[in-house]
Amino acid sequence: MEGIFLLGYPINHGLNYLYYLFNCEYNKCGDKLQSLVFAPSHITGFFEIIDHPHPMIRGSRGAGVVLDQGVLTRVEVCEGNGEIIIKTNGNINDYHSREDSVTYKTLDLLKKQFTEIEWSNLHITINHELNVPLEAGFGASAGFALGTSLGLSQILKLPLTFNQAAAVAHNAEVLLSTGLGDVMGSMVGGFPLRIEPGAPGFGKADKLLPPENPRKDTDEGGLFIIFKSLGTIETSSVLTDPVKTNKLNSVARDMLQRLMLKPQVTHFMDLSLEFAQKTGFIDPEIMEMVDVLKDETMGASMAMLGRTVFAISSTPDNSLEGSGVARIDHCGCRII
Template identity: 50%
Template sequence: MNCSIFVPSHITGFFEIRDNDNPIKKGSRGAGVVMDKGVITKTEISDGNGVQIKINGKIDVRNATITEKTIEIIKRDYNLDNKKIVITHDVDVPIGAGFGTSASFALGASLGISKILDLPLTFNKAAQIAHLAEVEMKSGLGDVIGALSGGLVLRLKEGAPGIGVTDKLLLNQSEDLYVISKCFGEINTGDIIEDPVHKERINSTGRDLLFKLTSDPKPENLMKLSRKFAEKTMLMSSEVLEAVVILEEETIGASMAMLGNTAFAISESPDTSIENAVVAKLNHSGLKFL
C-alpha cells in the first residue's frame, strides 16, 4: 500500500510567537507565502517491521528526525507493530533555510500513514500530528497550517489545523504571481524561537503587523511589513540584505524568509538577475494528494 502527497513550501514573512502549555494550541500568528515547489512524500507500508526514511534518494539522519518524530507521535495512539514503513521525501527547495521543509516532511508522513492504514482521523486531526511534531522538535510554529492554506497566507490565530485560523489575501492580478528566493544557508529555528532575546524582539516587532496587513490586505503591504520585521528583529545577514535590495528593484517587494538565511520576493515576473535563484509560481491550493 502506498500514498504520494505534495506539500508546498511555506515561507513566513513576519510572525509573533504565541506560547501555550498545550502544544496543539501553541504556534504563531503572522503572514507568509506558499510557493508551488516543495516536497513530494511517498509512503509505503507493508507487513514487516522497521522504518526507513530517505530524502532525495539518500539516508539523511539529521533531516529525517522530524519524520521520525511524526511516526513516534502516531505510535502513541495507534499500533504500528508488524508494519514496515518506507518514506521517501523528494525535495526541490533548500532544507533548513526558511522554506518550511520540516512541516512538509511531517505533513506528508502523518497524512500518508493515516490514509494508508485508514486510521480513525479526519484530515485536520492527521495534520495536527504534524504540528505536534514541529512544536516538539522546535522546528516550526506555523508552517503546517500555512502550507495547507496556500496563497498569501494570514495566520490570524495560532495553533494546529482545526485550532488555528487562517485567511489569505484576495488577489485581483490577471497574471500569476511568482515567488523568487535565494538561499545562502541554514538557520536553526529552535536557536531563534527559544532564545529569550530573539523572542522578545520578534514578539514586540511582530505583534502589530498582522493588524496593519488586514487593514491594507495587498501583496505590496505584506512585503513592506515583512521587510520592516526583518530589519527590526536584526535577523538579516549582510548577504541576504544585499539580495533583498536587488530583488526590491525587480519585484513587488522582498525580505528575509523566517527563519532561514534566505531572501525572498513576490513578483509579477519569473525573471531575476539573482543567480541560482529558486523561482516558483504562487501556490493557491495547498497540499495535494497525487
Template identity: 30%
Template sequence: MRARAFCPGHVTGFFEICKEKDLLSTGSRGAGMCLTLGATSEVDIADSDRQDFRVFIDGERNEAEVTRAVLRHLIGKDKKNVEVRTVLQLPQSQGFGMSAAGALSAALATAHILGLERQRAFEAAHMAEIECGGGLGDVSAIHRGGITIREKPGLPPIGKVHRIDGSPDMVLAVVGELLLTKSVLSDPVKARAINAHGSKRVDELIQTPTLERLMTLSHSFCVESGLASDEVIEAIEATSGHGMASMSMLGNSVFAVGKTDQLKDALSEFGQVFTCKVDTQGPKML
C-alpha cells in the first residue's frame, strides 16, 4: 500500500531545554513559526518474510536515523518491507525543522496505511526526534500550527502550546555551514547558556504574545546566548530598516519578517534565500 503526506517546516526563535523521564513529556519551552515550506514523504509498505526499511531523501539513499526510529515506533517487529521517499523544500541542519518535517510526514503516511490514529504519528515523530537528537520542540509546534509559544514542554496534550494570530510572509536565508542540533544540545556549556537565556523569554512572550515581541526576544536571545556566529549577526544587521530578523535555532541561518523584497535583496548577499508564509494548516495527507 502507498500513501503521501506533507508536513510544514518550523523555525524556533528561542527556547529552553526541558528533559523529563518519559519522551512524550520531554521537549522544550520556546517560540517560533511553522512554515509553508516543508517535506513531502511517499511511503510504500508491503508484507514480507523479514523487516526491511529503505529511506531516500531527495532521491538519494539515506540512513535517516530519525525516520527509521519513527518506523520502528509505528511498525514494531512486524515483518514489512517499507520504502520512504522524502523530498525536502529547505536545507537540512539549518534550523528549518526539516528533520521533524521529514519524520512527521513519513509518520503520517505510515500511520494512514496501517490504520493508526493521527496522534500516533505525532507521538512517533516526537519521540524519534528526541531519541536521535534531531530536535526538541518542532513536532509540538507543528502539532499546534502557526506562530507558537510552547509554554509547557512535551507533545500536546501533555505539552501546552499557544498560537499567536497572524500568517505573515517570511524570508529565510542560509548564511553559514551546517550546524548539527545534536552537537549543540549535547554541549553542557551551550545547554546552560540556552536555558539561562531562554526560560525568561518564554515567560515574557506569554505576557505580551505578539509577533513583534517574539522577534525582539529572539534577536536578544541569539546574541546573549552566544549561539549566533559573526556571519549570522552580520546578516541580521543587514536587514535593519527593512523589518525584523533573528537566527533560526539551531542553524547558521536567519529568518525575517517585514518588507519582503528588501529583505530578500539584503540577505541574498550572504547566501541562499527562500520565501514562504507562516503555515496555519498543519500536516496533511496528499
C-alpha cells in the first residue's frame, strides 16, 4: 500500500488525525479500562417519519450518505463514586441540561437496563471528539449516542451484541427526538437505504452500490462529499411539529420506492433536492449554493436537518468558497 503513514495509519484517511490525538493521550490513562468508537457522520437526503409506540420500531425510512468524518468517542471507566464526566472536543459538556443530552440519555438507558452493575462505584469519563458541525444535518447526536452505548457495552462486558448496543443509541435518539434514522445510517455506511424504520436489529436497511470508481489512481477510490454549513436546525424542533412532519411525510411517501426502481447515486441526489424543495426546508441562501454545486457534481441538495448544502462528486475540486470535503465511509460505525 502506498502513502504516508503515521502510527501505522495512512495520513490521508480522515480518521487519522483524531486517532493520533487519542493515541497520544492513551499512555496517560494508566490502567483505566477504556474503549474507542468511531461513528461516521450520516447525512440524510430525504426521509419519511414512521411513528410507532415502541421506540425500537419508531424511526424513519429514507436515504443518505456516510462520511469518513464524524464522532470519535473514548470511554474510560475506573473505580469511583458514581461520577460522570462528559466532554465534547475537550470541553465539559454543559449542554442545556442533563435531560436534553443524548449522551446522558444513552447512559441512563444502560443504567436502567443493567441494574446489577454497581454504577455508584464507577467513575465514567466520556470524551467525544467531533470534526463535523453540530445540529447541522450530520447526525452528530447519533454519533454521541453510539459512542456511549458501544463503548460502555464493551468496557463493562454488558451482555449485548453489536446491534443490541447500537439499539440503545437509537432508543436514546428517538426518546429525545434528536434523530430517527442516523444510528442505522451510521452503522450501515456507504449510501444507506433505510427500508423499514427502527433500531439496528429491528429496522431493515440496504445500501446503494457505489458507482464505478472514476478515480482508479487512488487507493481509496470512489466519490467525495462536498459540504458547507450556514447554520443549525434543531432536529427536535422539526420532529415535534405536526405541521412540518405531516408535510414532509406527504412529500417523502413514494420517494424510497422511486429510488429502489433506479438505485443510483445521481437519482438519490435528484430525489433529495426534490424533497428539500417540496417540503420548503430549503431557503434561498442554501439554494444558491446548491445551484453552484449542481452543475459541477453528481448532484447537490440540503442535508436534513441543517442549514447545510451537500454534494456528491467524483472530484474534490469545486467553486463553492469555504466548502469542506470528505470521503465516503463504507464500513460504518466501529470499535477501533
